[in-house]
Amino acid sequence: MKPASGMRAEAPPFSTLILKLTAFCNLNCSYCYMFNLADRTYDRVPRCCETETAKTAVELLAEHARRAGRSAINVVLHGGEPLLWPADRFAALFESIGKIRSSGLAVSVSLQTNGLVVPAALLTLLAEHDVTLGFSLDGPEAVNDQARVGDDGKGSYRRVLDSMRQTLDRGFPPSRIGVLSVVNPAMRPIEYFEWAIELPVRNLSLLWPIEFSWDSPPWDPGEEQLYRQRPRYGVWMAAAFREWWDRWPEQIHVRQFLYTVGRLIGQAHHSDSIGNDFVDMFVVNTDGGIEYPDYLRAHRDGGSRTPYSVHRDDLDDLRANDPTFRTLLRLRESIPAECRGCQNEDVCGGGFLAGRVTHGGFAPETRSVLCHDQMYYFNVVRSAIQPYLAAMEEVEAGGRQ
Numbered sequence: 001m002k003p004a005s006g007m008r009a010e011a012p013p014f015s016t017l018i019l020k021l022t023a024f025c026n027l028n029c030s031y032c033y034m035f036n037l038a039d040r041t042y043d044r045v046p047r048c049c050e051t052e053t054a055k056t057a058v059e060l061l062a063e064h065a066r067r068a069g070r071s072a073i074n075v076v077l078h079g080g081e082p083l084l085w086p087a088d089r090f091a092a093l094f095e096s097i098g099k100i101r102s103s104g105l106a107v108s109v110s111l112q113t114n115g116l117v118v119p120a121a122l123l124t125l126l127a128e129h130d131v132t133l134g135f136s137l138d139g140p141e142a143v144n145d146q147a148r149v150g151d152d153g154k155g156s157y158r159r160v161l162d163s164m165r166q167t168l169d170r171g172f173p174p175s176r177i178g179v180l181s182v183v184n185p186a187m188r189p190i191e192y193f194e195w196a197i198e199l200p201v202r203n204l205s206l207l208w209p210i211e212f213s214w215d216s217p218p219w220d221p222g223e224e225q226l227y228r229q230r231p232r233y234g235v236w237m238a239a240a241f242r243e244w245w246d247r248w249p250e251q252i253h254v255r256q257f258l259y260t261v262g263r264l265i266g267q268a269h270h271s272d273s274i275g276n277d278f279v280d281m282f283v284v285n286t287d288g289g290i291e292y293p294d295y296l297r298a299h300r301d302g303g304s305r306t307p308y309s310v311h312r313d314d315l316d317d318l319r320a321n322d323p324t325f326r327t328l329l330r331l332r333e334s335i336p337a338e339c340r341g342c343q344n345e346d347v348c349g350g351g352f353l354a355g356r357v358t359h360g361g362f363a364p365e366t367r368s369v370l371c372h373d374q375m376y377y378f379n380v381v382r383s384a385i386q387p388y389l390a391a392m393e394e395v396e397a398g399g400r401q
């Protein structure tokens with residue numbers, strides 16, 4: 001790989017590996033970006049990642065982190081459905097992760113599952129290695145089963161909830177389980193929280209929809225200005241925030257809301273839709289191919305693919321020389337011109353990454369197609385916490401006198 005030209009400052013290192021253990025799934029969710037949107041990479045890679053490939057991917061990140069002087073890395077076990085990966089391969093992978101941990105590097109491991117089947121034997125292994133589990137559930141049964149169905153079209157809700165309860169009954173700590181929900185404006189926010197409060201776990205993540213880009217916006221043709229006044233997903237997210245803020249902040253931990261408030265009061269929280277200072281993750285597919293984050297596969301077949309592989313390439317090289325990774329690692333520097341001066345510039349940073357795509361390609365200089373939604377949502381959160389912000393400013397001003 002040729003060195004980058006110019007005198008740009010060094011990008012920060014990668015911290016997070018999204019490791020695709022499988023390229024198949026036992027559900028067929030309608031909005032799935034792996035199988036049911038534009039990308040068909042799953043058809044061109046092995047169904048299962050080889051153990052050696054998985055171990056090499058983790059070791060590659062560990063080496064990169066050590067050279068960069070970092071003390072911790074994150075590994076997210078992903079798919080397809082990662083729990084369909086053979087159990088003996090998990091054992092070998094965790095043995096390898098254990099060695100990296102013993103060398104002094106902290107390795108946080110999470111696994112994102114559809115939750116349909118969580119094998120008991122595997123659960124013990126996951127618990128022993130402090131893995132955090134994310135179950136996908138979008139809300140009450142009727143809402144969840146609109147999208148989260150099997151090949152037979154039947155809903156998955158009851159089987160997933162049973163499986164989550166069994167997981168807890170087998171002693172897996174509830175604090176290490178979270179629920180991920182894709183926003184569905186067909187459900188009232190109060191309905192969502194009255195459902196969530198009955199769940200046996202407290203940690204929730206609410207996700208913006210990934211399927212919208214400038215090639216397929218959430219408004220009808222010619223109706224952007226109308227949409228801007230009442231953006232469908234932003235209105236929902238804002239109403240959900242108000243509901244949560246007024247009634248549930250202690251009982252239900254919604255990461256999206258906690259991070260938004262945190263960012264607005266000056267904490268360094270940051271994610272794919274909050275802050276957007278940097279995206280320091282990379283994906284490794286089942287063939288060992290190093291890929292850009294999944295947001296970029298939603299809108300174009302092969303949109304996440306790169307020529308790189310864990311078997312040939314080095315993360316230091318990618319960090320220094322690949323233009324897309326360089327941009328992602330320093331995303332704040334590419335903030336769109338139209339976002340500069342926006343009242344939400346700091347908390348939003350150009351908006352949800354999957355929406356910063358046009359003509360199928362990543363366009364970091366373009367604000368997210370969910371700008372109107374996020375603007376609406378952030379403004380509501382800001383006004384809800386305004387009395388606290390004003391009080392804090394007064395206290396701080398008093399302290400300076």
Ligand code: SF4
Nearest residue numbers: 339342348350351371
């Ligand atoms: S709300 Fe819109 S204009 Fe403001 S920072 Fe976000 S994407 Fe940019």
